[in-house]
Amino acid sequence: MRVLAVILAALISLTFSTHARAQVSYTVTIVEDLSFGTFVKTDNLAATLTIGPDNSITQSGNIVRFVNGHRAEVMVDGLAPNQEITVDVSFSPYLGGASQSLVKLTIDDVTILPSTIRAQSNGRAVFYVGARLHSDVATPNGMNEVHSGNITITVTPVP
Secondary structure, three states: OOOEEEEEEEEEEEEEOOOOOOOOOOEEEEEEOEEEEEEEEOOOOOEEEEEOOOOOEEEEOOEEEEEOOEOEEEEEEOOOOOOEEEEEEEEOOEOEOOOOOOOOEEEEEEEEEOOOEEOOOOOOEEEEEEEEEEEOOOOOOOEEEEEEEEEEEEEEEOO
């Protein structure tokens, strides 16, 4: 049996851009990072593991989950009441680990909820981030390591 135990976290970094002329102070907080959890891949076939922005978990292939992953939660404070923001996402598809040349884990299909993000009356907006993880067929036996990567999110107030 081929076994791969992996703990994955996609660390989120944020950029906040504004086109307003007035000096405005915004606070962006990553309440919780995106995590794919801890799992074992039990064969040498390709597999996927998806953490939805609604915190749903789906998988294909022979994966056994030990610790479920979870979506990321991001909070933006200091917005005007009902201020809409846009969110742009960029990321490197490859997640790094000690044996990165042996294990190819990639992420794609990064999704955000809600589709329209608007501040509440207190000037706070909250949104959630999910993604899909792919594991290739060349995963070695007995691998036990942590992989991580970065997702960059740019938050921009809509004028």
